Amino acid sequence: EAGVAQSPRYKIIEKRQSVAFWCNPISGHATLYWYQQILGQGPKLLIQFQNNGVVDDSQLPKDRFSAERLKGVDSTLKIQPAKLEDSAVYLCASSFSGSTQYFGPGTRLTVL
Amino acid sequence: DAKTTQPPSMDCAEGRAANLPCNHSTISGNEYVYWYRQIHSQGPQYIIHGLKNNETNEMASLIITEDRKSSTLILPHATLRDTAVYYCIGPMEYGNKLVFGAGTILRVKS
Numbered sequence: 001e002a003g004v005a006q007s008p009r010y011k012i013i014e015k016r017q018s019v020a021f022w023c024n025p026i027s028g029h030a031t032l033y034w035y036q037q038i039l040g041q042g043p044k045l046l047i048q049f050q051n052n053g054v055v056d057d058s059q060l061p062k063d064r065f066s067a068e069r070l071k072g073v074d075s076t077l078k079i080q081p082a083k084l085e086d087s088a089v090y091l092c093a094s095s096f097s098g099s100t101q102y103f104g105p106g107t108r109l110t111v112l
Numbered sequence: 113d114a115k116t117t118q119p120p121s122m123d124c125a126e127g128r129a130a131n132l133p134c135n136h137s138t139i140s141g142n143e144y145v146y147w148y149r150q151i152h153s154q155g156p157q158y159i160i161h162g163l164k165n166n167e168t169n170e171m172a173s174l175i176i177t178e179d180r181k182s183s184t185l186i187l188p189h190a191t192l193r194d195t196a197v198y199y200c201i202g203p204m205e206y207g208n209k210l211v212f213g214a215g216t217i218l219r220v221k222s
Contacts, residue, residue: 043156044211099144099161103156
């Protein structure tokens with residue numbers, strides 16, 4: 001069974017630029033999560049989707065971050081404009097029944 | 113904020129059992145305890161979860177105290193590849209959200 005796929009694996013941008021990350025969850029998993037992991041910390045949930053609807057986006061900085069899952073499968077997370085403090089690893093996870101989550105390898109973002 | 117307490121780091125000799133403790137005193141009767149680990153430069157990996165009975169799978173064993181306020185993850189024969197940050201999570205937030213703390217850095221040494 002294929003795992004959660006993410007791309008790109010690495011991205012370097014300058015502050016005030018925009019960036020987008022892509023996630024393809026495990027087939028059949030209805031729930032999709034985006035996490036932000038700053039160096040030395042545990043992952044922090046940004047947004048949770050159930051199919052193509054948002055369940056929780058309370059921790060998403062909505063002035064600059066946006067996410068969508070239009071067809072209930074793939075998802076994109078966008079940052080516009082990026083700030084230095086957005087440098088982090090962005091992790092995507094999916095689950096079948098909302099319990100055990102399976103994570104992708106993450107995208108490491110560096111904002112200069 | 114995370115509702116678990118774990119030691120920041122532990123060392124273990126290769127081939128020996130690694131016992132990682134976790135306190136989750138606020139957990140209620142129907143809430144599971146989950147364990148994940150994160151090897152350097154990878155995403156977190158699910159290890160095991162439990163409710164009240166001890167659990168075992170191909171990766172590890174989970175021992176939960178009778179009052180459910182603490183648990184211990186046991187890697188029976190640690191290898192160098194088990195060096196990682198281990199996260200204990202419990203209870204899950206409403207909507208099955210995982211709230212990660214800082215975890216325990218386990219260093220397995222030869």
